[in-house]
Amino acid sequence: MAKTFVLTLKRSTNKCTQDQKDAVRCLGLRKIRSTAEVKDSPAARGNIMKVQHLIDVEVKG
Template identity: 40%
Template sequence: MATIKITQTGSPIRRTSDQRATLVGLGLNKMHKTVEINDTPEVRGMIRKVAHMLNVEG
């Protein structure tokens, strides 16, 4: 299965609680942390919700 590399570039400070929870669900909790996860429609939806705080590769 294909994977996506996601880096958190924005701070969750002053964001809604659901956006913070989405970052945690993606495995991100600190600035400039990078995770590599499987590319699924569910993950794509989570990325779309907080795209303004992420850098996506692949």
């Protein structure tokens, strides 16, 4: 069974750089308190590291 991450956007992306906004969008998050389940991959981990101050991460599986 593959490991997945459950991500929740906890802060706004208003004053973030465009790169961080793109990373949040790539992870499937749109509004504050929205959640998304993302499969573990190097690309997903990179995006999570870029915006770790904006999201909550839970490991599942």
